[in-house]
Each structure stands twice: as structure tokens, then as C-alpha cells.
Amino acid sequence: MANKIGVAVIHGGRSGEHEVSLQSAASVMEAMDRNKYEVIPIKITKEGEWLLPEPSIPFTFQGIDVVFPVLHGTNGEDGTIQGLLELANIPYVGGGVAASAVGMDKSLMKAVFAYHGLPQANFLTVLRQQWEKNPDTVKGEVAAQMGFPCFVKPANLGSSVGISKVSEPAELGAALDLAASFDRKIIIEEFIAAREIEVAVLGNDSAKASIPGEIKSKKDFYDYEAKYTDGNAQLFIPADIPPDTSEEARRLAVAAYKAIDCAGMARVDFFLTKETGKLLVNEINTIPGFTKFSMYPKLWEATGLSYPKLIDELIELALERHKDKSKSVFGVD
Numbered sequence: 001m002a003n004k005i006g007v008a009v010i011h012g013g014r015s016g017e018h019e020v021s022l023q024s025a026a027s028v029m030e031a032m033d034r035n036k037y038e039v040i041p042i043k044i045t046k047e048g049e050w051l052l053p054e055p056s057i058p059f060t061f062q063g064i065d066v067v068f069p070v071l072h073g074t075n076g077e078d079g080t081i082q083g084l085l086e087l088a089n090i091p092y093v094g095g096g097v098a099a100s101a102v103g104m105d106k107s108l109m110k111a112v113f114a115y116h117g118l119p120q121a122n123f124l125t126v127l128r129q130q131w132e133k134n135p136d137t138v139k140g141e142v143a144a145q146m147g148f149p150c151f152v153k154p155a156n157l158g159s160s161v162g163i164s165k166v167s168e169p170a171e172l173g174a175a176l177d178l179a180a181s182f183d184r185k186i187i188i189e190e191f192i193a194a195r196e197i198e199v200a201v202l203g204n205d206s207a208k209a210s211i212p213g214e215i216k217s218k219k220d221f222y223d224y225e226a227k228y229t230d231g232n233a234q235l236f237i238p239a240d241i242p243p244d245t246s247e248e249a250r251r252l253a254v255a256a257y258k259a260i261d262c263a264g265m266a267r268v269d270f271f272l273t274k275e276t277g278k279l280l281v282n283e284i285n286t287i288p289g290f291t292k293f294s295m296y297p298k299l300w301e302a303t304g305l306s307y308p309k310l311i312d313e314l315i316e317l318a319l320e321r322h323k324d325k326s327k328s329v330f331g332v333d
């Protein structure tokens with residue numbers, strides 16, 4: 001193991017996106033150059049048990065130079081594992097604690113984007129407690145401020161779980177109940193009739209953006225089924241959009257990345273409005289889908305960076321970030 005870089009690929013996890021993570025991690029591990037890397041798979045079960053590779057290594061992070069968290073959603077993409085790795089002083093791939101947490105929480109994310117002047121859909125944040133105590137007031141606010149159709153989402157989740165498109169007032173209560181069953185914060189957004197454009201971002205303090213791609217869903221919107229059932233969604237790379245729109249998407253993607261102080265990687269998703277051709281930032285994903293068929297690596301491939309080279313670069317960025325952080329002192333003696 002001496003000359004090789006020990007890379008622990010933590011995957012699975014206590015998240016609704018457990019299975020997606022297994023697929024992403026399998027692709028990542030398969031593509032890693034074994035002459036360069038000692039691959040250490042660490043699987044977290046749905047129940048939260050950590051399974052170490054055989055022969056079992058003691059859980060001291062011994063022999064681990066870098067961790068690649070390939071965990072989507074809760075307990076992985078949200079800053080929790082990043083916090084553990086900060087405490088253990090181990091370099092890791094991707095955004096830090098704050099970037100991960102803000103990227104995961106749609107209401108914090110939108111507030112930060114708004115502060116940075118990024119264009120986005122109008123939205124409203126409601127606490128589960130408010131919805132439970134004053135349902136009529138909440139319904140009235142949604143109708144007055146967002147109108148119909150609108151989108152109702154749990155603030156912290158992913159893969160479209162708990163998300164509803166609400167076409168008329170009669171459907172609103174059920175949508176709010178559903179979102180409230182997943183999180184104590186609910187986001188309600190105005191409906192945007194749009195194409196969905198995605199851009200991959202890579203880098204630390206000087207990040208770069210890939211060419212944009214487009215997702216087309218056969219369903220009414222890009223819901224869970226569309227995301228994970230074969231044939232329900234199609235990727236178009238590059239997106240068939242005007243050059244200036246493409247440039248603008250790349251600029252906004254890097255701006256969104258910087259706004260949450262991200263590092264390593266992220267995928268920034270946009271709405272390209274059908275009526276005006278205007279780009280609105282929908283969200284940032286700090287641990288995007290990473291299978292060979294996923295948008296993030298495919299966008300880099302199309303931009304000239306192969307899947308194995310992308311992994312090399314992410315590991316280098318993790319080491320660079322850790323080195324940079326080590327330059328800071330904790331306080332004065």
C-alpha cells in the first residue's frame with residue numbers, strides 16, 4: 001500500500017438514495033486505476049452499519065489517504081459525513097460541511113442564491129409546525145403568493161421524493177402533508193414551464209464549468225420514476241441551446257458553486273423558461289449521480305475529461321483542499 005494512494009469509497013448510506021449510491025460507487029471503483037490507488041470500499045447499510053472490506057481493517061482510517069464519499073442525499077450529501085472527516089483530519093472529495101449542508105437544504109440554498117443575485121423561481125418556506133397549526137393560513141399564503149400550478153417539496157431531500165406538482169387548490173393539502181412527512185421545512189415554488197439544463201462544475205477556488213446538457217423526461221416532471229426507470233428520461237449532450245445561453249449557464253453554474261463555497265464538484269441544474277428563454281437556477285447537487293451513465297461524468301467526457309481522469313482530478317482536488325486548509329492556524333498562542 002506504501003506508494004499507492006489509499007482511497008476509501010464510502011457508499012450506500014441511510015438515505016432514500018441508497019441504491020443509487022451503490023450504482024455510483026460501483027462505477028467509481030471500477031474506473032479507479034489500481035496501479036495508483038488502493039481502493040478501500042466502505043459500505044454503510046440502510047440501517048447505518050458500517051461494513052469494512054475483508055480482511056477487515058480497524059476503523060481508524062489507517063491506510064486511508066483520501067475519502068471519496070459517494071453518498072447521495074441525507075447523511076452523506078448534507079455535511080454529516082464531511083463533519084466526521086473534518087474531525088478525523090482526513091482529505092475528502094467534494095464540498096465541505098457548510099457547502100454540503102447549504103446545498104442540501106433547499107431553503108438555505110435559495111436564500112444564499114438570492115443574496116448573490118442568482119435568478120431563480122419565486123418560493124415560500126413553511127415550517128411543518130405552521131402547516132399543522134394553521135393550515136388555512138398556509139393555504140391562503142400559497143394561493144396568494146405562488147398561485148397554481150405550484151411545486152411543493154420537502155426542504156431536505158433528493159431524487160424528487162416527496163415532491164408534488166399541485167395543479168389546483170384542492171390538491172394542495174395532500175401535497176403539503178406529503179412534504180411534511182419528510183421534513184420539518186417545506187418549500188413551495190411557482191411553477192416554471194421550462195426545459196431542464198444541467199452543468200457540471202469541477203475545482204476548488206478556481207472552478208470550471210462543463211458544457212451544458214439537457215434532461216428530457218417522459219413524465220409530467222422529472223420525478224423519482226423518471227429518474228430511475230430506464231427509458232423514462234433522456235440526456236442530450238450538449239444541450240441544443242443557443243451559444244449565448246450555454247455561456248450564461250456555465251457562468252451561472254460557477255457563480256452558484258461559489259455562492260455556497262463549494263469545492264471539488266457539483267452539478268448545477270437550471271430551468272430554461274419556454275416563454276422567454278431565461279435561465280433560472282433550480283438547485284445545486286454536491287454529490288451528483290456518478291454512474292457511467294450519469295449526467296455529471298458524461299458532461300465532463302463531452303468537455304474532454306474522461307471518467308478515470310475525472311476521478312484523478314477529484315482526488316487531487318481533495319488533497320489540495322486539505323493542504324490549503326492545513327495552512328490556517330486555529331487561533332493565537
Ligand SMILES: Nc1ncnc2c1ncn2[C@@H]1O[C@H](COP(=O)(O)OP(=O)(O)O)[C@@H](O)[C@H]1O
Nearest residue numbers: 121151157158159160161189190191192221222
Ligand atoms: N418550480 C418548478 N417548476 C416546474 N418544475 C419543477 C419545479 N420544481 C421542480 N420541478 C420538477 O421536479 C423535479 C425535481 O425537483 P428538484 O427541486 O430538482 O428536486 P430534487 O432535489 O429532488 O431533484 C425537477 O427536475 C423538475 O422536473
Ligand SMILES: [Mg+2]
Nearest residue numbers: 159160269283
Ligand atoms: Mg433535482
